[in-house]
Amino acid sequence: MVKKINWKILFFFLIILLCFYRSPYIFLNGRFVAEEGSFFFSNSFKNGVFEGLTQVYWGSSYLNFWPNFSSVIATLFPLKYSPLVTVYLSFFVKLILIFFILFQKNSFLSTNTSKYLASLIVIVNPTMVAELWLNTLVSQVYFTILAILIFFENENRKFFFISSLIILLIGSLSSLMVCVLVIGFFYKYLKSNNFKNLSYFITLAAGTTLQLLIFFYSYINNLALGGANERFLISLNKIFSYFYNVIVKSVFGRDFSQFFYNNILNENKFLLFFILIFFIYLLTFLLKKEIHLYKKDNASIFILFFFILESFLAIIASKDNLVYGRFSSIPGVLFIFLILRLCILSKKNRFFFFSLIFISIFSGFYEFKHNNKFYPEFFECFNCPNWVEEVNKWEKDKNYILKIWQYPNKLMKLF
Secondary structure: OOOOOOHHHHHHHHHHHHHHHHOHHHHHHOOOEOHHHHHHHHHHHHHOHHHHHHOOOOOOOOOOHHHHHHHHHHHOOOHHHHHHHHHHHHHHHHHHHHHHHHHOOEOOOOOHHHHHHHHHHHHHOOOOOHHHOOOHHHOHHHHHHHHHHHHOEOOOOHHHHHHHHHHHHHHHOOOHHHHOOHHHHHHHHHHHOOHHHHHHHHHHHHHHHHHHHHHHHHHHOOOOOOHHHOOOOOOHHHHHHHHHHHHHHHHHHHHHHHHHHHHHOOOOHHHHHHHHHHHHHHHHHHHHOOHHHHHOOHHHHHHHHHHHHHHHHHHHHOOOOOOOOHHHHHHHHHHHHHHHHHHHHOOOOHHHHHHHHHHHHHHHHHOOOOOOOOOHHHOOOOOOOOHHHHHHHHHHOOOOOEEOEOOOOOEEOOO
8 A cells, every 4th residue: 555645745845855965065074154163163162161151252142053053063073073063063063943834833824835935935935045044053044934923833742842942932032033022921921821831931031031140241241343333323224125035036036136126116215116016006905905815913912013023123123234144034024924824814905915926935945045046055055164184284283263254354262
């Protein structure tokens, strides 16, 4: 008798193959990226396990526990294999996210089709930029999406409960983007008043409290980065940057949207602003006849709430007077998630919403590897340092400064 194919498991392994296709060199050779090596691994290697786990990069003003943990684990292996450890620990977070999307029961992704689409969105969406790829420093983005999935959880299985507690704890100790979700978890606990939601809220609140203490200590003592890296600034350029990187780019990708902006709009920001207003009006018009469906759907309401919350954090906390990179990734994914939820609920406008999702995924696939013109060196080796050769040089001369990715801007000292 032929066994029935488990399409979810098959799709899970297809995602793994897709990821390997994007960066075979990194999966086979490993790498340290920027502060992942020059700060986190370097300090863990020199100072030991305890200081490695508790170190804080004060310029960012928050604890990022996942690269701390990853760098400490990497020090337990021979030095020539250490970059592989951080790469696969970063990849592990992505796999956990895909696993939760496909196999966790939740009130947001209520159909198998929506689970398959969501899996593709978190991997190929254009806002999931090269900076986020196989890098423990920005695994916080995937922890944030995981925390949002846990919020919508409709599970009774013990495995998911224990896993969710661990994810919320590590996530809140690794990112402020996870911490801001505590508002939603507190509301959910008040509404349900059960042990599971109380546990989730307490876990998230504990990590958030520690992050707030670190944040205020950093700013009171002037430890945070300033100058070109100044945060908490709001300007017209920042608002335009937000609309481009979150709303436009999440659907149309970088290449098409920039071609349209540079060649058709002739870099007219105000015309672009009016087009965005018209797009929002069009969405509002299409939803008008079905608004009763969305008002009754808690998932849609909370996705919209988290989108607003993460957007506010992105605009406030992003640096260089721009909203991009990891700051635009979460609101960008949530924007597509909101469209996905509307596609599930809608009867009259389902084709329109599905078309937007299809364009988003198609744009992401187009830029997934060879057509990614913004930091393609995050995917492939372009004159990158050979790590084994660097280790051999260091073993002969302990004062040698090792080259890591984004060389010559980034180096690593081990003594």
